[in-house]
Amino acid sequence: MTAAAKTLRKIPATVVTGFLGSGKTTLLRHLLENAGGLRIAVIVNEFGEAGVDGEILRECALRCGAEGGGDDDRIYELANGCLCCTVQEEFFPVMRALAARRGSVDHILIETSGLALPKPLVQAFNWPEIAAACTVDAVIAVVDSPAAAAGQFAANPKAVQAQREADENLDHESPLHELFEDQLQAADLVVLNKSDEVDAAQLQRLRRQLSAELPPQVRLLEAAHGRVAPHLLLGLGLASERGIEARPSHHDALPEDHDHDEFGAVTVELGAVELEELLAGVRAVCAAHTVYRVKGFADLPGKAMRLVVHGVGGRLRHYFDRPWAAGERRTQLVFIGDAGLSEAGVRRQLDGFVVGSRAA
16 A cells, blocks of 8 residues: 555544453453554553553553554553543544544554443544544454353343342442443444353353344454454454444433443552562452452562552452563552442551551
């Protein structure tokens, strides 16, 4: 393709949606690591102050060495609100900037927050200024297979509601399943992530359950650790914005009903911590509060590498990703939960396990 043709063509954009902790960032990391020379720009929308996902993807982009400039040219972080609620204020300026660079950008990856409704975002691609320069290649919904197989975010809302009402300890008014279902309904492709954490029978039941709720053209792919071949996810050319109006959504009639005041995000900064103390403290927070997602970085004494910590509820994972840079060593965790989550409550639980958390 000539330089002039690249300047005139529309940039394909892949929207990656999915609930908190489903593995969206892991999937994007895999795509960046296997980009095959594609010049990819990434837009990351996080719920909370600390840009943990953006930082992880930035490190990946630097290691991958793909064309297209430095990390500041490739990673755009939007942390001032959910994209579905701040399309005009947050998303439009970034897309306008990318449109001006379309001769040097081959593809755009958009990771929505776990609380986002994808439909308003896809609809924005019909705005004249965006439509002239960009198109939605596909909408991908990432599903946490163990959680969905356990019925926490099943596709049948009546069954979920009955299950919740049968258990007096559950939050019967939670909007989580409606968010999950709206994400699925906007999808062109559904990735059943963490498929290695469920057995074959559970996975088959989950496939049948989701297939019954999705249009027949929506494909289901299985993945472990977000590993899906890029050619199965990129370059699909579906122009999803053209048919998005016909996709059902719980929030079509009352867009103002998508109220993020029902969720809370707490960021806690600590000094150096011992790993087992930190994990015990995080599990204590998750046991004492309604916590949907934990993510962050930890400074382990005597370790030159930064530890990434993330998890859903009590299921925690951790790995070293890179050496600490000068002056940046710290422990920083983001807890995302219901509206009752507070920094004081989180620290009370951490105090019993993490030495020095009270003074941090």
